[in-house]
Amino acid sequence: MLGIPASTIRYYDRKGLLPDVDRDQVRVRRFDEANIEWLRLIERLKMAGMTIGEIREFTDLYRQGDATIEQRRAIIHARRDAIEEQLRHMEDTLDFITYKCWFYDTAAREGTCDAPRAMSEDDMPADIAAIRRRCGQERPMA
Numbered sequence: 001m002l003g004i005p006a007s008t009i010r011y012y013d014r015k016g017l018l019p020d021v022d023r024d025q026v027r028v029r030r031f032d033e034a035n036i037e038w039l040r041l042i043e044r045l046k047m048a049g050m051t052i053g054e055i056r057e058f059t060d061l062y063r064q065g066d067a068t069i070e071q072r073r074a075i076i077h078a079r080r081d082a083i084e085e086q087l088r089h090m091e092d093t094l095d096f097i098t099y100k101c102w103f104y105d106t107a108a109r110e111g112t113c114d115a116p117r118a119m120s121e122d123d124m125p126a127d128i129a130a131i132r133r134r135c136g137q138e139r140p141m142a
Contacts (some may be wrong), residue, residue, distance in 0.1 A: 002036065009039065016059060017042055018038060018039070018059075019059060020035070033123065041056060057075070058072060058075055092134075092135075095135060098128075098131060106124075111113070121133075
């Protein structure tokens with residue numbers, strides 16, 4: 001249903017990440033809708049870059065109730081800030097790779113890397129010229 005292996009769910013349970021999981025008479029875990037939503041939350045927090053320890057801290061705070069809203073809020077805001085920073089770095093990296101694609105496409109078309117190196121910004125597409133300036137590729141070597 002969630003695409004999470006049973007071994008992963010058992011691991012989460014052992015690490016204390018799953019609050020309030022019921023078990024039947026033979027100790028088999030029984031998941032209700034709240035447990036399933038919690039598993040989705042754990043997966044999203046992992047995707048957001050939180051470690052198991054950080055997720056455990058968040059879970060522990062959740063179990064303490066509304067008295068920890070501000071702490072949980074701070075954790076989530078800090079994670080959002082970290083993701084936004086990662087996105088900025090990824091956007092810079094994508095710009096650099098976009099520039100390099102243009103560089104090598106031009107070099108392949110002209111038969112030499114000297115062609116894009118020698119181009120003035122006026123001779124290249126405006127978006128590429130802007131990336132070249134931002135990335136500091138005034139005289140690209142490779």
